[in-house]
Every structure is written in structure tokens, then in C-alpha cells.
Amino acid sequence: MFYETLKLAVQAIRRNALRSFLTLLGIVIGVSAVIAMVTIGNGTTEKVKEEMAKLGSNVLFVRPGQWGPGRSSATAKPFDMRDIAELRSQLHGVRAVAPMGQQAVTVVYGSESRSVGTIGTDASYIVTQDWGLSEGRNFVEGEIRSGRASASSARRVHEKLFGSTDAVGKRIRVSNVSCEVIGILEEKGESGFGTDRDDVVLMPIRTYQRRIAGNTDVNTINVSAMDGVDTSKVQADIERLLRERRGITEGEEDDFRVADMKQIADTQTATTGVLTALLGAVAGVSLLVGGIGIMNIMLVSVTERTREIGIRLAIGAQEAQVLMQFLVEAVVLSLLGGTIGVVLGLALAGAASAGMSIPFVLDPSIVVIAFGFSALIGVVFGYFPARRAAQLNPIEALRHE
Amino acid sequence: MTKIYGQGEAQVRALDGIDLRIDEGEFAAVMGPSGSGKSTAMNIIGCLDLPTSGSYLFNGVEVGGLDRKQRALLRRNYLGFVFQGFNLLARTSAVENVELPLIYRGMKLAERRPLAMDALARVGLEGRAKHTPGELSGGQQQRVAIARAIVTQPAVLLADEPTGNLDTKTSHEIMELLVGLNRDQKITVLMVTHEPEMVSYANRVVHFLDGKIASDTRQQEAA
Numbered sequence: 001m002f003y004e005t006l007k008l009a010v011q012a013i014r015r016n017a018l019r020s021f022l023t024l025l026g027i028v029i030g031v032s033a034v035i036a037m038v039t040i041g042n043g044t045t046e047k048v049k050e051e052m053a054k055l056g057s058n059v060l061f062v063r064p065g066q067w068g069p070g071r072s073s074a075t076a077k078p079f080d081m082r083d084i085a086e087l088r089s090q091l092h093g094v095r096a097v098a099p100m101g102q103q104a105v106t107v108v109y110g111s112e113s114r115s116v117g118t119i120g121t122d123a124s125y126i127v128t129q130d131w132g133l134s135e136g137r138n139f140v141e142g143e144i145r146s147g148r149a150s151a152s153s154a155r156r157v158h159e160k161l162f163g164s165t166d167a168v169g170k171r172i173r174v175s176n177v178s179c180e181v182i183g184i185l186e187e188k189g190e191s192g193f194g195t196d197r198d199d200v201v202l203m204p205i206r207t208y209q210r211r212i213a214g215n216t217d218v219n220t221i222n223v224s225a226m227d228g229v230d231t232s233k234v235q236a237d238i239e240r241l242l243r244e245r246r247g248i249t250e251g252e253e254d255d256f257r258v259a260d261m262k263q264i265a266d267t268q269t270a271t272t273g274v275l276t277a278l279l280g281a282v283a284g285v286s287l288l289v290g291g292i293g294i295m296n297i298m299l300v301s302v303t304e305r306t307r308e309i310g311i312r313l314a315i316g317a318q319e320a321q322v323l324m325q326f327l328v329e330a331v332v333l334s335l336l337g338g339t340i341g342v343v344l345g346l347a348l349a350g351a352a353s354a355g356m357s358i359p360f361v362l363d364p365s366i367v368v369i370a371f372g373f374s375a376l377i378g379v380v381f382g383y384f385p386a387r388r389a390a391q392l393n394p395i396e397a398l399r400h401e
Numbered sequence: 402m403t404k405i406y407g408q409g410e411a412q413v414r415a416l417d418g419i420d421l422r423i424d425e426g427e428f429a430a431v432m433g434p435s436g437s438g439k440s441t442a443m444n445i446i447g448c449l450d451l452p453t454s455g456s457y458l459f460n461g462v463e464v465g466g467l468d469r470k471q472r473a474l475l476r477r478n479y480l481g482f483v484f485q486g487f488n489l490l491a492r493t494s495a496v497e498n499v500e501l502p503l504i505y506r507g508m509k510l511a512e513r514r515p516l517a518m519d520a521l522a523r524v525g526l527e528g529r530a531k532h533t534p535g536e537l538s539g540g541q542q543q544r545v546a547i548a549r550a551i552v553t554q555p556a557v558l559l560a561d562e563p564t565g566n567l568d569t570k571t572s573h574e575i576m577e578l579l580v581g582l583n584r585d586q587k588i589t590v591l592m593v594t595h596e597p598e599m600v601s602y603a604n605r606v607v608h609f610l611d612g613k614i615a616s617d618t619r620q621q622e623a624a
Contacts, residue, residue: 004504008504011493011497015492307488308490310488311488311501313473315476315481315482315502315505315549316477316478316505316506317473317477318470318477318505321505393450
């Protein structure tokens with residue numbers, strides 16, 4: 001009997017192809033939107049996590065000032081090379097401590113020029129960043145001390161300025177400083193913040209301070225902990241040392257901040273998480289609208305088919321059978337729509353993932369939820385019109401034109 | 402079979418205390434002007450409606466005591482309906498229309514298809530099984546409707562102005578068909594009609610007027 005009811009329902013759907021198609025469309029759009037949005041959102045979150053992992057989870061960033069609304073790092077006293085020396089001698093369980101100063105400056109080679117983020121640092125920078133050289137060498141101690149003009153450029157800078165020709169040993173002009181290129185950094189890709197990490201030039205910190213920044217400041221200190229060392233312990237050590245050096249008394253607030261990648265990553269992940277939820281909610285609304293569309297169509301269908309229902313009742317259909325037929329019709333429609341929606345949604349998400357080069361993260365639970373919801377819509381929104389149909393008085397129904 | 406038709410009182414008194422008994426095997430024509438109560442009577446006889454008061458016994462069973470579901474079962478098992486407007490399902494082939502009552506009886510395709518084809522053969526439409534109502538003439542559509550009504554082997558066939566939408570020639574063909582069913586298969590036929598020339602096919606004529614029975618005459622089969 002159930003099979004027969006199913007057949008009746010499928011017949012009815014096929015006989016009203018256009019109406020059925022329009023109903024389907026609502027569910028298809030709703031389900032596919034939910035799945036595509038959530039999958040893309042999850043992919044973005046995953047991408048951010050990956051990028052964060054690339055930056056290294058055991059790296060601590062020390063910056064002067066406190067971050068946050070109403071606080072400015074400009075008023076806080078910057079670090080200098082003596083802080084670096086102190087941290088290097090006092091900290092335990094640390095792989096490297098790198099000073100950092102950064103500014104965007106124009107880099108020129110021959111007739112080519114480009115505005116590039118220039119980082120003044122020393123040989124330990126690439127150690128803290130877990131970075132390597134594809135060509136040439138790192139800075140040597142003499143260069144750092146003497147402030148000799150030399151530079152390592154990253155892949156993108158190399159491409160833009162030198163094209164395919166060899167760069168090591170050539171001289172480039174960084175702002176107004178003529179530097180010898182001593183090495184090319186390995187390709188690193190985009191960072192989680194959307195900046196191109198391959199678009200930088202490294203130069204010795206003293207050269208940077210004297211010739212570009214015009215001071216002796218260190219804006220940021222990068223500290224990378226050794227594997228297996230608890231970063232929170234290193235963080236506490238840094239805070240204690242710096243408070244001492246900066247003469248901050250007990251109870252007074254730090255005028256610097258130590259953050260690790262994990263904290264930054266968590267903030268980013270939370271942001272993308274909220275975005276995913278938002279996208280999902282918007283898509284959920286379209287799913288709901290699709291459901292109301294089904295209910296609407298079922299109601300219209302009942303009105304339109306009043307006569308048919310009358311015929312069915314007159315020739316011996318029972319209320320329950322008419323109810324079942326309409327219910328099964330609605331459920332078949334929404335399940336069909338749900339299936340098409342799942343396939344379409346995954347295809348969209350797949351295409352978007354490929355296009356935006358984010359990982360394709362399939363969350364089976366969202367597929368189950370979207371599909372289950374479409375089935376639920378079918379039952380709920382199919383039930384009321386179906387009940388109305390079944391309870392029609394056969395004579396009234398037959399008289400209906 | 403006994404049919405005692407008690408008194409029905411609708412608000413407009415569509416039926417005003419009538420008493421009617423139709424015996425098994427009769428071919429009764431019900432006549433009367435619009436609003437005379439004949440359609441109301443037919444609806445009650447067809448178990449589609451209930452009398453306001455009085456009682457209606459079908460085969461000794463008090464229909465007023467049955468619930469909707471039981472009345473649906475009674476319709477399904479004992480009654481066949483033929484309507485003026487044919488009332489076939491659109492975009493549905495003739496044989497599928499005929500099968501419909503059997504589907505509701507839970508009959509499998511292999512069982513019901515031969516029965517439906519047989520019913521179509523009895524109304525002379527075996528060659529049109531795959532045609533949809535839109536592809537059939539009015540007379541053919543009414544034949545399909547009759548086939549649908551008789552496929553369940555009903556005891557009673559209720560025809561509400563079966564020839565109302567048909568031309569004279571086709572009307573006579575349909576009437577011949579109904580007479581044949583009445584004679585050969587002993588199906589009790591109850592027919593509402595406006596047209597006096599169709600009455601001659603019946604062996605009993607009941608006239609309704611203002612919710613009452615004005616006359617009730619038995620006649621020899623004319624056709």
C-alpha cells in the first residue's frame with residue numbers, strides 16, 4: 001500500500017511538472033545555500049588555522065604598548081638592542097630572539113622599482129620564523145655589527161625586480177641605501193592576515209635603524225621557544241624581565257604586551273566562526289522561505305485539486321489515504337529538493353574552495369541537518385494542507401469548479 | 402435488498418419527509434426540476450451525505466450510525482458513481498482512471514490491471530486504455546467513468562445526470578450501456594436525469610417536487 005501511495009504521489013508530481021519544479025527550486029536553493037555557505041565558512045576557518053600554523057605556534061611577539069581600543073603603542077617606550085641582548089642572555093628554553101623594525105620603502109634595481117616591506121633584523125629572524133634560504137646565505141655577525149649594507153630578498157621581490165636572472169651578488173637600492181643581495185628566502189605564501197609574506201626585504205638591523213628609521217628603536221621582538229617548552233612559561237619570563245628593565249613597579253600595568261600565535265589565531269578563528277554562523281543563518285532563512293514555498297504550493301495544490309480530491313473520496317478513498325497521498329507528495333518533493341540541494345551545495349562549495357584556494361572541509365553534520373530539515377519541512381508543511389484536503393466534504397469538493 | 406429512505410430535512414427542506422424503497426435489480430430514474438431535492442437524495446443514497454433526521458438503511462445497515470471511515474468503506478465496496486461532469490483525473494490514462502478505486506482497495510498492479518481492462522472492455526473502450534481524458538470524446542469519457550464505477554463490482558450504480566453533457570446519439574449509447582449493466586450484471590441503477598426521453602430506459606420513475614415525491618411509477622422496460 002505504501003508503494004502505491006508513493007506511486008500516486010510521484011504521478012501527481014510528474015503531472016504537474018512546472019509547479020513541482022518551482023517548489024523544488026525553493027528547497028534546492030535553501031539547502032544548497034546552507035551547505036555551500038557553511039562549507040565555505042569552515043574552509044576559511046581551516047585556512048586561517050593552517051596559515052597560523054605556518055607562522056609557528058611557538059613564536060611570541062613582544063610589542064611596546066597595550067593593544068586594544070583607546071590604547072596606543074605610540075606613547076609607549078620602544079625596545080632597543082640592549083633589551084634584545086638582555087633577553088638573549090637571561091631567557092631559558094628559547095631557540096632565538098629576533099629584533100624587528102619594519103617600514104614600507106621603495107626598492108630599486110636597474111629600471112625596476114617596487115614598494116616593499118623592509119624588515120631590519122638579524123640572522124635570528126629567519127630562525128624564529130622557521131624560514132629558510134633557497135639561495136645565498138644568511139647575515140653574518142660582522143654585517144650586523146658593522147651595519148654593512150646587505151639584504152636578503154624574498155621570492156616575490158626577486159621575481160619583480162630581477163625576473164628570472166640571478167640576484168645574489170647584485171646591488172639593489174633600498175630607500176636610499178645601496179645593498180648587496182646576499183640571499184633569497186624560500187617561498188612562504190600568504191599569511192593568515194592576507195598579506196604576502198614573500199614580498200619583503202630583510203636588512204641588518206643597524207643599517208635599518210641608522211639609514212631608514214633614523215633611530216635606535218626595536219619595534220617588535222620575536223621570540224621562538226624550543227620544541228617542547230611551554231610558551232606560557234617563556235611568556236611569563238619575558239614579562240618579568242621587561243618589567244624589571246622598564247622600571248614598572250608592582251601593581252602597575254605593563255606598557256608592553258606579549259602575545260603568542262595561538263592567541264592571535266584564536267581571535268581570527270573566532271572571527272571566521274562568527275562569519276560562518278552568520279552566513280549559515282542567512283542561508284537558513286532561505287531554507288525556511290523554501291519551506292514556506294512548499295506549504296504554499298501544497299495549499300494551492302489542494303485548492304486546485306479540490307475536485308480531484310472529491311473524485312477520490314467518492315470512489316472510495318479514505319481520509320487517511322488522501323492524507324497520506326498529499327503528505328507523501330510533499331515529502332517526496334522536499335527530499336528530492338534536499339538531495340539536489342546537497343549535491344548542488346557541495347558542488348558550489350567545491351568550486352568556491354578551488355577558486356579561493358581554501359581547503360574543502362566537508363562537515364557531514366551540516367549535510368544531515370540541511371537534509372533533515374528539508375524532510376521536516378515536507379512533513380510539517382505538507383501535513384496541514386493534506387489534512388485540509390482529506391477532510392473536505394466529497395460533495396462540496398465535487399461541486400468545486 | 403431493502404432501501405428505506407427516511408425523512409431528510411435540510412435547512413431549506415431539500416427533502417421534506419420522503420419515503421422511498423429501492424429494490425435490488427431495479428433501474429430507477431429520478432426526475433424533477435432543479436431544487437426539487439433529487440440531488441440531495443442521491444447524495445444521501447450515495448453515503449456522501451447524511452439525512453438531518455430520519456434514517457437510511459443500506460442493505461439493512463443504518464448508514465447514519467456509521468462514521469466517515471465506515472461510509473468511505475461502504476462507498477468503496479458497494480457503490481459506483483457516474484457524474485454529469487465525468488470527473489476523470491486529467492492527464493491520467495483511461496486505464497489508470499479505472500484502476501483508481503482498486504488502488505484504494507490496496508490491490509496490486511498485476512491484479513488490478515486485468516480487472517480495469519475488463520471493465521473498459523465492457524464499456525467498449527478496450528482500444529483506448531492509454532488515452533487520457535483530453536484525447537477522448539465526451540461519450541468515451543463517460544464510458545471510462547462508468548468503467549471506473551463498475552470495476553469494483555458494485556451492488557448499486559449511482560448516475561447523476563450521466564447524459565447531461567452529451568449529445569442525443571451518445572446519450573442513447575450510454576443509456577444502452579447502463580441498461581445492459583442492469584440486465585446482465587444485476588447492478589441496481591439509480592439515475593438522476595432531466596431528459597424525459599432517457600426515462601424510457603428505466604423500469605421505475607420517481608418524480609421529485611419541492612422535496613417530496615410527487616409520483617412513483619413502475620413501467621415495463623421500454624428499450
